[in-house]
Every structure is written in structure tokens, then in C-alpha cells.
Amino acid sequence: MPADPVVDCAVYVDGVRDPHEFTYAEALDRVRETGEGWVWLGLHAPDNAQMTAVADVYGLHPLAVEDAVVAHQRPKLELYGHTMFMVMRTVAYVDHDSIASTADVVSTGEIMMFGGQDFVITVRHGDQTELASIRHTLEQRPKILALGPAVVLHAVVDHVVDTYLAVTDEIDTDIAELEQDVFGTGDVHIDPVYLLKREVIEFRRAATPLAIPLHRLAEPNPWLPDEVRNYLRDVNDHLTTVNERITDYDHLLSSMLDAAAAKIGIQQNTDMRKITAWAAILAAPTMIAGVYGMNFKNMPELEWHYGYFLALGLMATVCGLLWRNFRKHGWL
Structure with a gap:
């Protein structure tokens, strides 16, 4: 049998987690019967049957369900009636001794989010960005959780963008290593430059398209509290910094390729x-x-x-x- 995709499922009332254990169907029934609280359901790599079962309970659109199962989507934000669907690409830095001794610098995964008035569903593909720590941190701040499912949206997006910033710091070190190789007095090895440029391009494909969904989220809308939108604008500023640094890396690596080719010549x-x-x-x-x-x-x-x-x-x-x-x- 396929592994259970449910990582965690909880009901939050006034920002406090209900101590009872619920299935995802029981959790939603509890919220709608009492008219209090909301559900946070966390899934990891569900297959089509598992995701369809969740969709039947929560009323998710089939197109969004298909995207959540297949993965490999571009970052985007879509609205299906009263349900929001958002896709983000996660990025993790691959540790290595030197840029010349590795085949990968960054690895990517995906996080999808379904949001409604009384629920939020996070669907994670890959192990690049775990969400358990986010849930634990938010549970220590019940006043924030009391704002509703939109808080989870901000927390996850903020965490993803923070990992982008961390990866850019690591890439800085790799680029400095390549600069010493290219502009030093020894022989030039051009393959590591091509490798890092390929990885930066993959990083750009993950980070750059996220700017449009974040811009839409920061605009006035009926399904996000104003306080959450203010925080999302701050996240958008951080993403702008990431995208600017990625652009700088791309230009610098192109210049290094030209310099390396000239030096080899x-x-x-x-x-x-x-x-x-x-x-x-x-x-x-x-x-x-x-x-x-x-x-x-x-x-x-x-x-x-x-x-x-x-x-x-x-x-x-x-x-x-x-x-x-x-x-x-x-x-x-």
C-alpha cells in the first residue's frame, strides 16, 4: 500500500491547537459543525488517489489537484471560487568540498498550498524545505494563528524565500572560489563555471516567477487580512533582493565564461x-x-x-x- 501522505492534521481554535487527534475529514467536520476554528492539513508527495480523496472532502478544483500530484509546476497563484491554489519551488544548497568535485549545487522541490476560509492544505514534494518547524513556531504564537489560514500562507512563503537568501549566500562562496581559479595564475577549468551557471539558471527558474504571485497577494483582496498582506509585502522585498542577486550571478558567470575562454585561448x-x-x-x-x-x-x-x-x-x-x-x- 502507498505510504500515508498525511504528515500532520490539526484544528486551531482562537490560535490554539485542539489536543484531539483528527483525520482530515473529521477535522473539517468538527470546524464546520461548531463554526469555530480552521484546519491545517500537511501532506507529503500524495499520489493521485490520495489527493483525490482529500479533494472530495475539501471541495478542491480538479485542475489544482492534478497540479498538486504531478508537481514540476512553475510558481503561480490561481483562484477557484473561494479556494486559493499557490505553487512555490523550494531550493536547497547541496554541500560539497569544492565546485570542481560536485555534480549539483542546488536541488529543487515544490510546495503547493490550498487555502479556504476554514482550511489550509500544504502539499510538499521533495525534502528541500520541511514545514514541521514552521508549524511548531506558529503554535507558540496563538495570537498570530488566530488570524486564520492566511498566517500559514505567509509563514510558508516567508520560509521559502529565506531559504533562497541562504542559498545565495552559499553561492557567493562558490563564485569566489571560481574567480580565484579563472583569474588566478594556474590552469583554467571551465567545466565548473558551466556547472554553476546551469545551477544558477535552475535557481532563477524557481525564484523569479514567484514575484508575480507575491505581488498579487500583496494587493487588497477579501481573503487575506490587511496585517498578513503587510507582511507579504516585506517577503516580496526579500524576493526582489534574491532575484537581483541571481541576475548579478548570471552576468558575473557569463563574464567569467568569456574570461575563461580567453585565458584558455x-x-x-x-x-x-x-x-x-x-x-x-x-x-x-x-x-x-x-x-x-x-x-x-x-x-x-x-x-x-x-x-x-x-x-x-x-x-x-x-x-x-x-x-x-x-x-x-x-x-x-
């Missing part, structure tokens, strides 16, 4: 000059040996007693003069 030209110089030096004795190796009869120096030593001396002299000339002009 210079290294190749230097290597070719050295190869050409040594080929020219070796060609001189080869030519002399070729002449003396023709063994024609009318070559009087072949019978000369000192001919061998003269040939060796001539080879050494020509090679020495060529080496000195190439050295003087920086070819060797």
Missing part, C-alpha cells in the same frame, strides 16, 4: 608557440642528418676524419642559436 596559443619552436629546433639537426645520410659517392666530407664531429657541432650550434632566439622572443 591564450594558453593554447602559448602551447602552440612552444610546440612550433621545438619543432623548428628539431628540424635543423634532422635536415643536417638527412643531408649527411644520403651517402652519395661524391661527398668528400664523408671520408673526412673529423666529419662526424663537425656534423654534431653544426647541429648543436644551430639548435643553440634557435633556442636562444625563441627564448628571447618569449616562445620558450
